[in-house]
Amino acid sequence: MESRKRKGSVAIHRARQDEPSKSTAEHETPSVQSKIRASFRPFILPLLLLFCTLFYYYGELVNWAAWNALRNEFFYGVHDVHRLLFLVPIIYAGYNARVKGAVIVTLVSFVIFLPRAFFISPFPDPLLRMVLFTVTAGLIGSLIGVIRDQADRVRKLHIVVEDERNKLLNIIDSMADGILVTGPDFEIRFMNSVMVKDFGDGIGLPCYKHLHKLDVPCEQCMIPKVINNKEIGKWACGLGDSRAYEIVAAPYIDIDGVVCQLSIFRKVAGSKNV
Amino acid sequence: MEPEWILRLVLLGMTHWILAGILLQDLANRQKVFGGRKSPWAVIILLLMPCFGSFLYLLFHPQIINPDK
Numbered sequence: 001m002e003s004r005k006r007k008g009s010v011a012i013h014r015a016r017q018d019e020p021s022k023s024t025a026e027h028e029t030p031s032v033q034s035k036i037r038a039s040f041r042p043f044i045l046p047l048l049l050l051f052c053t054l055f056y057y058y059g060e061l062v063n064w065a066a067w068n069a070l071r072n073e074f075f076y077g078v079h080d081v082h083r084l085l086f087l088v089p090i091i092y093a094g095y096n097a098r099v100k101g102a103v104i105v106t107l108v109s110f111v112i113f114l115p116r117a118f119f120i121s122p123f124p125d126p127l128l129r130m131v132l133f134t135v136t137a138g139l140i141g142s143l144i145g146v147i148r149d150q151a152d153r154v155r156k157l158h159i160v161v162e163d164e165r166n167k168l169l170n171i172i173d174s175m176a177d178g179i180l181v182t183g184p185d186f187e188i189r190f191m192n193s194v195m196v197k198d199f200g201d202g203i204g205l206p207c208y209k210h211l212h213k214l215d216v217p218c219e220q221c222m223i224p225k226v227i228n229n230k231e232i233g234k235w236a237c238g239l240g241d242s243r244a245y246e247i248v249a250a251p252y253i254d255i256d257g258v259v260c261q262l263s264i265f266r267k268v269a270g271s272k273n274v
Numbered sequence: 275m276e277p278e279w280i281l282r283l284v285l286l287g288m289t290h291w292i293l294a295g296i297l298l299q300d301l302a303n304r305q306k307v308f309g310g311r312k313s314p315w316a317v318i319i320l321l322l323m324p325c326f327g328s329f330l331y332l333l334f335h336p337q338i339i340n341p342d343k
Contacts, residue, residue, distance in 0.1 A: 046336065097340065107289050
């Protein structure tokens with residue numbers, strides 16, 4: 001199954017190589033919507049902060065402007081709840097601009113809180129409550145930044161590993177010799193294109209059945225020796241028809257951690273391709 | 275001076291200097307700044323009212339908190 005996946009990924013990789021123009025063309029001409037979105041993006045955080053600030057000082061603004069109709073008890077109580085709204089820009093900054101963004105927006109929020117703590121709040125310990133909130137909010141924002149950083153790193157590493165694997169499989173696939181990866185259960189895990197051309201696609205089938213048309217493993221089978229003793233083996237192998245191969249086999253640890261046998265088939269006699 | 279006022283000043287000072295440090299580092303690394311010259315921005319960040327210069331710098335360079343993908 002894994003080998004099939006790998007072959008699939010090789011095929012996908014090749015398909016991507018064949019049509020690079022489409023994706024680059026899409027990349028080069030971003031839609032009008034995305035352009036508008038990109039130009040609006042820098043204003044999101046300042047607008048969020050402005051909204052939070054207006055909400056935080058709403059009671060004082062109403063007092064200052066004497067908008068008596070807009071007075072509401074809620075805006076004259078302890079402002080611990082009102083401060084929670086600032087979590088939105090802090091978390092947004094942590095998500096978007098990582099730890100640095102979260103720290104900057106937390107400090108900006110802290111400065112916004114200061115006038116209330118210094119001069120306005122009639123409630124006990126306004127400074128302490130404000131500092132505690134700021135520290136907690138800053139930690140939350142920074143943690144979100146760290147998590148996003150790690151997730152990005154993992155995604156990039158995954159792409160690099162996949163690219164390297166595809167490159168390696170492409171090299172193996174274009175070799176003149178046949179390559180066969182067989183598991184300890186004799187199941188064929190990978191065949192390069194030369195092997196497929198000569199024997200047909202046998203991934204998932206037992207090697208003795210696919211290569212030798214037998215129902216039991218060959219008497220002189222080298223797989224246990226190569227895998228268990230981790231030795232490099234070299235032997236000649238004749239098939240029922242006129243074909244004969246020189247085989248070099250070495251232990252190979254597959255992606256799932258299982259020790260397999262990697263065999264190189266070099267044709268020494270016979271009419272078929274290898 | 276009352277201890278509470280000293281604490282307030284210390285907190286404000288700390289905020290100012292942390293913010294100024296981050297923004298000065300950004301200013302040093304930035305290739306293009308609003309107005310074309312970096313030194314006036316450094317003076318604004320450091321010497322204009324505590325935190326106010328930093329706010330101004332953030333207002334004119336919002337890319338810090340909106341980095342390009």
